[in-house]
Amino acid sequence: MSLAAITINFTLNGRLVSADVKSYHNVVEVLQTQFALFGARESCGQGLCGCCTVLVDGRPVSGCLHLAVFLDGAEVVTVEHLATAGLDPVQQAFIECGAFQCGYCTPGFVMMTKALIGQHPDPDDEQIRDYLSGNLCRCAAYPEIVNAVKMAARNSKAGPTG
């Protein structure tokens, strides 16, 4: 616990930032305690539920397993960055399709969907299920989530709304 802190510099939601982190700090902890960003949150703590998903250099990672020191020099995007100019089409689609209940897992699903659509602009059901199989929703809004992903894919071509 008495290990020295390491200074890291990275881009967070479009801005250059630096943070002093310990070697055992994970991404979620640093985002929450040093940047007051709570959209990525730890739930299972094992990288299985996807509640902690953030994009690092464009790739979705589990923030509860990804050590903060590895962010040095990286570009990090969290769910808070999506709605800077109105809601992102993914967020809008999740609302319109009722694709959540308690909402705890939702930012993780939103970020994963963002990555999915980036990779597959017109995902089919199988692609959606496979891509999102690492995200868990205990309220089990899965059918609505699949609908939301499809709507988001359609509307992403049109740009932000709301």
Add this chain to the structure above:
Amino acid sequence: MATATLSGGQIGRSLPRLEGRDKVTGRAEYTHLMQLPGMLHAKIFRSTVAHGRIKSVDTSAARKVPGVYAVYTSDDVLNVIAEPYYGPAFHDQPILAIGKVHFVGEPVAVVLASDPHVADQAAQQIVAEYEELPAVFDEVEAAENKTLVHAELKPAGTFADLKHLKGRKGTNIALDFGLRRGDVDKAFASAPHVFEHTFRTQKVLHLPLEPHASIADYRDDGVTIYSSAQGPSFVRTEIARLLGWPENRVRIKVPYLGGGYGGKLYIKLEALALAMSMLARRPVKIAHTMEEHFYTITKHPTTFRIKSGVDQDGRITARKCEVWWNGGAYADIGPRVTQKSGFTASGPYDIDNVSIDSYALYTNLTPAGALRGFGIPQLVWAYESHTDMIARALKRDPLEFRKQNLLRDGQPQATGTILKDTAIEKVLDRIAERLNWKRPFDRGKGAVRRGRGFAVALKAVISPTTSVAIVNVSADGSTTLYCGTVDMGQGSDTAMAQMVGEVLNMPAESVRVVPRDTDVTPYDMGTLGSRSLFHMGLAVRLAAEEARAKIGDLRRELGEPEGSNAPLADLFRKKYGMQAGNIVGTGIYKPDYIPPDANGLTTNVTPFWMVAGSGVEIEVDTETGHVRISRLINVADVGKPINPKIVETQLSGASLMQLGFSMFEKMHIDGGQVTNASLADYKIPGMHDVPPVMENEIVDTYQTNGPFGAKGVGELATFGLSPAIANAIDDAVGVRLTELPLTAEAVFRALRAKDNKPLGDE
């Protein structure tokens, strides 16, 4: 008066959730994510034995870890709270173990530190020694009272029917509910057919993705507790009792919940957080990891022995039900689950002779409480499997056999309460129609065989319970609702706003629903058992109606012509000379209820009945035992839905949750030790577990005493799924499973046993 008619247009609107924007942007507030200035983090040191006397707890090494603020055990707790025991039915659960531990995972000591990593590391330095005592894990064994979990029973005094248990010794039975209707023994003696089966359910748990969390901020003149609690009013009462304080010095604040499902009811971490904050004189946060839920609260495992007598015409003449509920080491709400679900243990059938015995048992396991159904899913699993087995044994069509014996409106249910507003037959018919039950069915070929099955259920809502609501119209006409119902994902804030909007003729989106805070939101018994939409809904409607009546009075007082539609803001300005004042309406709802007599009978057991069923089509791979659900149908009687889209999501979500409990979820326990306490080892349903076809139907009904014809829905789709699948497995391959979960291994073993080639134990 323009607002006199219900023309708000808000009922039946599939309005997206009011808090949707906060949830998709990651800004919704949850206790697990909250931080207070100066806050300490707590990490819990837990028991490693199932039953034992605490010989010593050595905290010296933990105290020496740099950065540790303090380490506390029950000795410290006893210095600040004289009687540190809590619980809704029994005051049996200590804040930290005192003298003995009663299950593996029971909190024994706590480390506080500013850095949670420091607290975690220090907690691992604590060493406890125990003198191990004999432990009991099975509910039927526990009923024999050979190994005792507690020396003496300590009922809370909250419930009249538990008072006789005070001070009772030599027993593990925390409640025995009995119901006697007619004479089952005589009916069995004269019945040409008698069937008896025993069914079991496994230990599973809620696992909301937001684990339990509480933050207590204790001062000498008051305490504020932020908590992921489903029942803020109960928490306030119980914390005030522990402190010996009036309730108004205790403030409970509950933001959104990241799931609850019954796991966040009553006291969970609140009392421990309180004690820690009292000792440390700093705000203290306890936030569980996912693993710790396995040591906090679970669903009741059950054993249900059910026996039915059937006459030559196929009428069920007698049914005897014996249910053992494995309540774990502390009663939690188990005695209520035992009694309230006991009322309907014989199912939705018209049976003249009924005997029900329902036992709440203490065992040396993690305590059990309510989980989305308040015991009903365990009962339906047994009685709808049993009913199907009888139909098949008598070579009767399972649909026709059920319809012949079904309860209908106007008939007395087993308790003697007359059924009203129950669409049981309609639900059954709609499932059968969707399954094309009367038409031939493709039974598959080769190794993969197909089958179908269904089940239907009845539940009496928990009664009697009270809800209070306040509607406040501000001087600009904008309206605020204060109600203690906790929105944990069921969409209650949205539904309640729709009801206010309906009465006051304004869009639901414009109604502000105040987050739960016992300093401002009035009493509510708790967000549980699908009671809120009905009970709080009626209170909200009454509050809004009172506000509307006062608006009418104001219009008349100001000399507004009859039928005037002058904006509310104009009325306030006219009355007070500026934008000032309020109109406040209050509403209280508590249903009538008659407690059961010595025979468990009552003519008023519930203000409304809950009715739902499920049907499935499945494929069984006879070479592996793997069961694939190809079609899942849920049909429910929800009265008139306030928000059809949210209702459908509730049905679909409840059903998929129950799919996990039916097919694979199980806490594996070895000598009292949970061996799969993580999401890596305990699988919950994911994307790939969703059946390719899911259908959810709301039958067209109206609950005459409900708010705008509505009633509760949250639990409905959990009721019938497990037996529907077991019935379909029997239909497909002719084997009958009587224990959950319905794993491939269980099916394969049953197939091999049927072929007289049983597999060995390992």
